[in-house]
Amino acid sequence: MALYLIRRLMQSGFVLIAMSLLVFLGVYAVGDPVEILISPDADQEERERAVRALGLDLPLWHQYLVFLGRALQGDLGRSFVFNEPAIQLILQRMPATLELAFGAMFISVLIGLPLGLYAGLRPDGRLSKTIMAGSILGFSLPSFWVGLMLIMLFAVQLGWLPSTGRGETAMLFGIRWSFLTGDGLAHILLPAINLSLFKISLVIRLTRAGVRETMLMDYVKFARAKGLTPFRVTFVHVFKNIMIPVVTVLGLELGGTIAFSVVTESVFAWPGMGKLIIDSINVLDRPVIVAYLMMIVLMFIVINLLVDLVYTLLDPRVRLEGKA
Template structure:
């Protein structure tokens, strides 16, 4: 297992290096922040002084090596707009985005697993057909439209939940979290539902497909022939096996949930990393954009590693293969 972990870490380092080059060149080759950040009334001397202060007077390759050397020291650049370290700006917003993404993922599992399990065990019932039809809507409806409908129904017409903002927070592990307060939890509910709809549909379909495939396997037939109770067969033999693909896909989807929570954060004015990156793109705040993309890359790598380790816990064959290599 140690050799397997070492190989994965070396692969992660190579991926981070390659992505840093792609992200840096891609972001710095598009647009000119000087036209936005510097007043058009400034004379040529002031413009050149500002360009030199931002480090934009250097060739692209030299800017990249300056960025890389500082990144190895934990410095991902300084925001052009806020004049603060880009990493600090993102870390200040990260708890809000993580809270939203984990809330949506937990909601997807809590709702999707039971519905998918029922639809797989009773595929021909009217309830199962309704569940599968609803999952199609979850895939099809655009996120921004669903968010606006949720606000109109539950915030404007019914007045049950707040429409925007994060609400009051409470400190835990050195960070501020809104789910620890009742009003903060009410603020979290609507954006989490909006962000989880696609994931709920995905979990339902994965679970149903896994159940339909697993109940036909020999070990399930043998368990039934031994006289085990239906609940034990379902929750011990069937459910544990279908968790393997579900955990893999949901784990990978967690990274995309964090990365693509931009729409939900914009609709609900949720003060997370997504809203920060939209504001930074509007003013071409390159250090913040690059730092955000690199942090997302790191999150994907860490999540993939955690998913692989979880996979090895659920499936002993993965551990045996890792020992064999």
């Protein structure tokens, strides 16, 4: 266990360094933020002074070494626009994105697992076929269009839910959260549903496929021959074994949900990291863009490690030492 964790941490360090180089070169080699940040009426001297102040007068390789040295100390640079530490800006927006992503994942599991389980246990039923046909819509409908339709129906036509913003928040562990208040839950419901539609379809199909495959296994047939109740066969012998692929995909999808909730946050004006990165790209705020991408890489690494650890809880046959 300890050896496996040490190896994974070493691999993670190499991944972070490699990604920092790719991200930095990809972001800093494109465009000129001075053209956006400085007034068109500014003279050449003011432009040169701004370039020096932002550190853009150094060669690209020198800028990367400076960035890497500061990053090892926890400093990912200062925003060109806000003149604040980029990591601070991201951490301020992170709770909003995290609660939106976890809300979407919770909805996808809450709805997807029972529907997929039913479709797998009764594959020839009319309701099961309807569920599988409906899951296709979750894959095919664009999220921005679904978000607009949700706003039109539930906010404009029915007036049941608010359409934009985060609503009232409450403090927990020194951080403001929306899900702790009734108004905040009302604000988070529509964007969370919009963000969860693809995940619901994915969970339904994964669960159904896992159930159909597991029901043919010898240990399930033996459990039935022993006279165990269908409830015990399903939730003790079948359900636990189908969770490994579901947990794997959901772990990766959680990272993707956090990283790519940009469209949903833009449609619902949700003040999270996705909206921040869009605004930063529009003004070429390079430190914020690089810091955001590095945070996303770190999240994926941590989530993958946690998924591997959860494997051993779901299936004792999975040994981390063997995987290492």
